[in-house]
Amino acid sequence: MMQARALPSAWAGDAGWPRQLRALAGLWLAILLLYWRDAADMVAIWWTSSTYGHCLFLPPIIGWLVWQRREGLGRITPRFWAPGLVWMALGAAFWLLGDAGSLGVIRHGALILLLQGAVAATLGPAVVRGLLFPLFYAFFMVPVGSxxxxxxxxxxxxxxxxxxxxxxxxxxxxxxxxxxxxxxxxxxxxxxxxxxxxxxxxxxxxxxxxxxxxxxxxxxxxxxxxxxxxxxxxxxxxxxxxxxxxxxxxxxxxxxxxxxxxxxxxxxxxxxxxxxxxxFDRRPGDQAIDGEALAAIPARAVPPMPVALAAALALILAPPVWSRISTHWGSADLAPPLLPQVAGWHRVATPMRAPWQPRFDGADHRVMARYADGQGHVVDLAIASFGWQQEGRELVGFGQGAADPEGDWSWTSPAWAPVGARGEAIAAPGPVLRHVVTFYRVGGGAVTGSEATVKLETMKARLLGRDQRAVAILISAEEGEGAPADAAIRAFLAALGDPVRLAEAAAPPR
Structure with a gap:
């Protein structure tokens, strides 16, 4: 009976839970309004992707986990907490990184961090300790794993x-x-x-x-x-x-x-x-948290409500504002790239055994041609260029590159590539095998085959307002009897020379 009587007094009073929950609701509303695209993207992925269909059940599960802890939480007096603002700042920083690199998974994770940080900033360390597992479990709402x-x-x-x-x-x-x-x-x-x-x-x-x-x-x-x-x-x-x-x-x-x-x-x-x-070593009736022990955690770093809310709102607003500014500074117009003249090679119109075209959604320009030499080698050259990048128009991202997941071609395994390039083998029904070598370049940086390097360079350009022009160069050949794809690609690369010149012609750095 003593526990039952303790709950009403702990939850009541304008200086306790009601006021703090109103502040939390206000911050959550601001976060969801400013980052509604990310929230909507997450829900859309849950709804449309069978890989993440289980995420639709996670919000009610998290609510149930919090409800399990209601008696213990009722013994705690919530308070504003300055380190919670650091938590929110971490979420804001990660959102900027995810936005700069067009990495939806990082932006989605940052949205969770912002929501968690708002809980910490408005309810305090004792409540955070009591809600530690539900707060952690919220990360499973981020669509990651594919x-x-x-x-x-x-x-x-x-x-x-x-x-x-x-x-x-x-x-x-x-x-x-x-x-x-x-x-x-x-x-x-x-x-x-x-x-x-x-x-x-x-x-x-x-x-x-x-x-x-x-x-x-x-x-x-x-x-x-x-x-x-x-x-x-x-x-x-x-x-x-x-x-x-x-x-x-x-x-x-x-x-x-x-x-x-x-x-x-x-x-x-x-x-x-x-x-x-x-x-199993936990009984169904076991207490989820010890409210009395948590209530004894001393209250430290408690800022005044106006200061805490103003700082939290500033942290929520800063990332999207800076994203708009840096995108404007780093974007540029590009002319269509010209296909190169390669010594010893000439353009041909012979058909492919299985139609192939790389996918680069949102590219400003895409060109492609087939070349042959006098030794029986045949290669396909594709160039895609971007004046700037963001979600939906990015050099490296889901579905972008040699194998379109919505087409007939599928990635099969890594393959040979020269230094500074990416090699992969793809296949179409038949089966028809194809070897693809890809070079990437962002701004005035080095040519690379590393998708991680591309993302890192794109992040730096977006965060610092630098040149965001980017280009992908793909050199590919079909595998055939007596005509290995590697040999054709090596011969073409030897005649082409340094791919940096081709990348600079397609997307000249500022």
Missing amino acids: ELEPALQLLTARIAVALLHLFQVPAHLEGIFITIPTGYFKVAEACSGAKFLVAMTAYGVLVCNVCFRSWTRRALFLGGALLACLLANGVRAFGTIYVAHLTTIDAAVGFDHVVYGWLFFALVMAGVMAVAWPF
């Missing part, structure tokens, strides 16, 4: 081929393509298991908090759950191909449609929970 798809495609393909060999089925692996006597199969992005791994991580962390106290048990449970998810997806891919080997490809497709999906994931999850159940 970047693992290429590696998971390769892993799934290798597991499937290993099991096929175990069952005496002849199978040949070429990147993510598996060939058996019945036909060939591609481990597509949707079959990589990334969406199950991402969802299992979010679910496993929640179970670790709700059902376990021991950190050792938590680590073993989470590691076992993720391993089971990866192995189960490889077994599913094997099962589909094995059905095709025993029957027909049509029957295998039907089998895959029945087995694959959230039902499959639910069965894996149920199996993991059944194994872990006997080892």
Whole structure:
């Protein structure tokens, strides 16, 4: 009864929770209004991408986690807290980095940091300690994990081929393509298991908090759950191909449609929970937090309300304002790039075995041509140039580059490339194999093949208002009998010379 009577007095009073919650609501409203595009993008990704569909359940789960802690929180007197403004400043800085590099995942994470920082700035350290897990768990709302798809495609393909060999089925692996006597199969992005791994991580962390106290048990449970998810997806891919080997490809497709999906994931999850159940060491009625111990945390660095709110609003406003200014300073107009004259090579119009064109959405200019020499080598040269970059028009980003995820071409594996370039092998149905070498350049910087370097240089240019002109140069050749793609690309590069001259002609630095 003493606990029940303590709650009303702790939650009541204009100097306590009501006033602080009004301040928090005001800051959250300001954040969501100023960064509404990022919030809307996150929700749109949750709604449209099967990889992140589970994120739709996370806001109510976080609300439930907070509700679990209501009795303990009711014993705490919330206060403004200056270090919470540092938390918000960190979110503002990360948002600027994400905006400068056109990295949606960083901007989305920064939005979560801003919302968390507002909680810390208005409610104080004791409340933050009580809400530590719900605040941390909010990061799982950030759509991240699809970047693992290429590696998971390769892993799934290798597991499937290993099991096929175990069952005496002849199978040949070429990147993510598996060939058996019945036909060939591609481990597509949707079959990589990334969406199950991402969802299992979010679910496993929640179970670790709700059902376990021991950190050792938590680590073993989470590691076992993720391993089971990866192995189960490889077994599913094997099962589909094995059905095709025993029957027909049509029957295998039907089998895959029945087995694959959230039902499959639910069965894996149920199996993991059944194994872990006997080892749970937190009872359902256990207290989530110790409110009395948290209430004893001393109040320090408590700024006046007007100062705290003014500083918080300044931190919220600063990033989008600076982003507008720096974009204006660094943007420029570009003339269409001219295709080069290459000694010993001439332009040809011979058809490709499978139509190919790199994807660079938002580019100011794109040109492409096919060249041949007198030795039977044939290459395709593509150039894309940008006068400035932002989300939706960027040199490096999801879907940009040699393999359009909405087209017929798929990334299969890394490939040879000269120093300062990126090499990759891509494939189209047939299969038709193609080798692509890519050079990037931002502003007046060095030519590089590193996407991370491109992002870093773009961030620097945007943050400091420098030259944001950028160019991509792709040199590609089809793989054919007696006409290896590497040989054609090497011969063309030798005749072309330093690609820096071509990059400067396409996007001259200021």
